Amino acid sequence: MKVCVLLPTLNEAGSVAGLIERIRRTEPDARIVVVDSGSADGTPAIAKRSGADVIGLLERGKGLAIRKAFDEIGADQLVLLDSDASYAPEEIPEMLAALGRCPVAVGNRFCGKMKPGAMDAVNAFGNRALTLLANLLYGKRINDVCSGFWAFRRDAYKAMAIDARRFEVEVNFYAECARKKMQVCEVSISYGKRTGTSKLNVLDGFGIGAYLVAGRLRRLI
Numbered sequence: 001m002k003v004c005v006l007l008p009t010l011n012e013a014g015s016v017a018g019l020i021e022r023i024r025r026t027e028p029d030a031r032i033v034v035v036d037s038g039s040a041d042g043t044p045a046i047a048k049r050s051g052a053d054v055i056g057l058l059e060r061g062k063g064l065a066i067r068k069a070f071d072e073i074g075a076d077q078l079v080l081l082d083s084d085a086s087y088a089p090e091e092i093p094e095m096l097a098a099l100g101r102c103p104v105a106v107g108n109r110f111c112g113k114m115k116p117g118a119m120d121a122v123n124a125f126g127n128r129a130l131t132l133l134a135n136l137l138y139g140k141r142i143n144d145v146c147s148g149f150w151a152f153r154r155d156a157y158k159a160m161a162i163d164a165r166r167f168e169v170e171v172n173f174y175a176e177c178a179r180k181k182m183q184v185c186e187v188s189i190s191y192g193k194r195t196g197t198s199k200l201n202v203l204d205g206f207g208i209g210a211y212l213v214a215g216r217l218r219r220l221i
């Protein structure tokens with residue numbers, strides 16, 4: 001199998017069916033996998049009815065879910081996309097094209113294609129601050145380290161040590177690319193207002209920052 005698109009879900013019943021449909025229209029041959037951590041709103045059943053393969057987990061955590069799912073998936077190219085309809089699956093081909101140039105691709109939301117009101121002020125500040133911290137600590141230039149849209153060649157993903165349990169998973173990708181000196185291509189993407197309710201809070205933002213600092217210290221010792 002060539003391409004697999006992974007959607008992590010926690011109570012995303014309002015968006016998951018539409019998203020699966022759009023992915024299928026864009027990448028008809030891709031396998032679509034939903035990894036769900038105990039949604040109470042019927043998300044897994046909706047995803048199954050929409051034709052996706054569903055992995056159900058009992059334990060919460062976006063990072064944990066992504067790790068478990070990618071460990072089971074044997075595709076050549078792995079695409080990861082939040083399932084709250086804030087990212088556009090129509091841009092997956094550009095992410096895959098970037099994998100022709102680099103082992104890892106990340107969507108950059110700060111390129112002028114963000115829809116008005118898509119990101120509130122607290123989130124915008126947090127995203128900017130964490131990206132600045134990442135650049136300062138790791139010295140590998142990136143413009144949107146908390147992006148929820150990534151693509152990996154299989155070998156590149158396998159080469160990374162991913163141990164994040166929650167929302168630190170994206171900075172974990174970035175830190176591993178820095179450690180392994182892997183080139184990351186940035187793709188200009190759009191970003192819209194999410195459907196449903198956010199699972200992220202300010203404490204998670206501090207957790208991501210702490211993860212970046214701890215990871216850097218571990219490499220120094």
Ligand SMILES: Nc1nc2c(ncn2[C@@H]2O[C@H](COP(=O)(O)OP(=O)(O)OP(=O)(O)O)[C@@H](O)[C@H]2O)c(=O)[nH]1
Nearest residue numbers: 008009010035037060061062065082083198199200
């Ligand atoms: N499998 C799984 N997915 C999760 C978990 N927590 C969040 N997600 C999913 O991860 C994605 C990102 O979560 P969001 O709540 O959108 O977080 P965010 O995009 O950083 O924040 P917002 O800007 O508020 O949307 C969404 O698709 C969630 O459904 C979890 O514990 N397990």
Ligand SMILES: [Mg+2]
Nearest residue numbers: 082084086194
């Ligand atoms: Mg979101």
